[in-house]
Amino acid sequence: MGLTKWAYTLSESLLSEPLPRRWEHSLGVAKRARSLSPILGEDAELLEAAAVLHDIGYSPAIAVTGFHPLDGARFLRDQEGADERVVRLVAHHSCALLEAEERGLRQELEGEFDLERPDLVDALLYCDMTTTPDGTQTTSAERLDEIVQRYGSETIVGRFIQRAAPEIHAASKRVADRMAEVSGNGQPM
Numbered sequence: 001m002g003l004t005k006w007a008y009t010l011s012e013s014l015l016s017e018p019l020p021r022r023w024e025h026s027l028g029v030a031k032r033a034r035s036l037s038p039i040l041g042e043d044a045e046l047l048e049a050a051a052v053l054h055d056i057g058y059s060p061a062i063a064v065t066g067f068h069p070l071d072g073a074r075f076l077r078d079q080e081g082a083d084e085r086v087v088r089l090v091a092h093h094s095c096a097l098l099e100a101e102e103r104g105l106r107q108e109l110e111g112e113f114d115l116e117r118p119d120l121v122d123a124l125l126y127c128d129m130t131t132t133p134d135g136t137q138t139t140s141a142e143r144l145d146e147i148v149q150r151y152g153s154e155t156i157v158g159r160f161i162q163r164a165a166p167e168i169h170a171a172s173k174r175v176a177d178r179m180a181e182v183s184g185n186g187q188p189m
């Protein structure tokens with residue numbers, strides 16, 4: 001089975017029934033990943049697979065610590081023997097290290113999983129942070145507002161996302177700029 005087909009099948013089996021909205025979000029993030037293929041080249045499939053799998057750690061079937069990037073990456077590594085680049089992207093998606101700090105899990109996360117190439121880390125962050133919980137397209141600013149409202153500004157997630165905001169906006173802009181360059185809109189005169 002190809003990498004992306006395997007990823008969709010696995011993610012659907014873990015999320016679609018217990019967490020249908022999270023599954024819709026995951027499909028939306030994967031769609032965003034496909035839209036980045038002009039700047040991803042041979043890594044397009046890798047990013048789409050990581051995108052559809054990024055939130056599987058929320059699945060009650062595999063949640064252990066309650067910190068979904070770590071639970072998802074451990075499951076992929078230990079139960080699925082997944083491609084290590086997919087595992088790393090899931091482990092560190094969307095500034096997970098900062099949330100790990102809030103949860104006292106930074107050492108576990110960075111001790112077990114290396115960071116993937118920075119442009120791929122940016123690309124996955126962009127896909128996640130420009131996709132609503134329902135899977136539709138949004139901006140990183142609206143996405144962050146929605147997260148703070150949904151969780152509350154004084155919660156672990158609320159605190160984390162406010163600390164991560166500058167990097168989230170910067171990474172999203174880096175990806176958007178690369179896309180503009182490739183499509184010819186942002187080329188220097």
Ligand SMILES: [Fe+2]
Nearest residue numbers: 054055068093
């Ligand atoms: Fe996530």
